[in-house]
Amino acid sequence: MCADLEITITNGCLRYHSTKNDQQNNAVIKGLNLTIAANKWTCLVGKSGCGKSTLIKFLAGLLNERTQWHGQLNISDNQPLAGRVAYMAQQDLLLPWLTVLDNVCVSSKFGHHNHSSTANLKQRAMTLLEQVGLADKHQLLPQQLSGGMRQRVALARTLLQDQPIVLMDEPFSALDAVTRYRLQDLFVKLLKHKTVVLITHDPQEAIRLSDWLYILQGEPAFATALSLPTSLPPRRFDAESASHQQRIFDLLAHEHD
Structure with a gap:
């Protein structure tokens, strides 16, 4: 693309x-x-x-x-x-009943996306969670995460859409000032x-x-x-x-x- x-x-x-x-x-x-x-x-x-x-x-x-x-x-x-276009709102919009991994994958159910097998989709999602430093949190629910972690999940979800x-x-x-500063650096790198x-x-x-x-x-x-x-x-x-x-x-x- x-x-x-x-x-x-x-x-x-x-x-x-x-x-x-x-x-x-x-x-x-x-x-x-x-x-x-x-x-x-x-x-x-x-x-x-x-x-x-x-x-x-x-x-x-x-x-x-x-x-x-x-x-x-x-x-x-x-x-x-x-x-x-991938759109990221001010709120992370994570679904509280889904795990971190499933929240990253949820965007594949909407919009124009290439059809991928569930296994391939989750593999790509795990790769993105590794990039945002949350691979070890993939089975947690959103309420178990800090605000900064939730925004990193939202970023991974946005990146999985793979839109230009x-x-x-x-x-x-x-976010607090230090978390904001670090996430700004991460977003610049991954986008x-x-x-x-x-x-x-x-x-x-x-x-x-x-x-x-x-x-x-x-x-x-x-x-x-x-x-x-x-x-x-x-x-x-x-x-x-x-x-x-x-x-x-x-x-x-x-x-x-």
């Missing part, structure tokens, strides 16, 4: 369907221009409720019947997005050859992980590209990163004025 997929959005407008005749006031996003680069991390940062999650749920095909889209959405190979595009909605937000979109409200996280960074502002929201430090992600917290982080804080603070 080709992973070199770039997504370009030009003059995008996204609004929820309204029962009212006048739909001019319910656009969530308008005049959206951004590029999601192939095999890179594109981070979208903005205040709560600005439309970040709505945008990636739309890209994941989760809002098609609830929203109306106008604008150009171009994929570099001119093929549809459907069936080529991975959309993530604040997957680290509920190296994917086209990744990360939604975050954390400027520090955005600076640390971005190859491309946009801030969503306004009502309805539009995207503005932001500069990044010269170092490569995942970045260390140095003076240059702190300066860029402060700029994002200033922009977000202005939104709340």
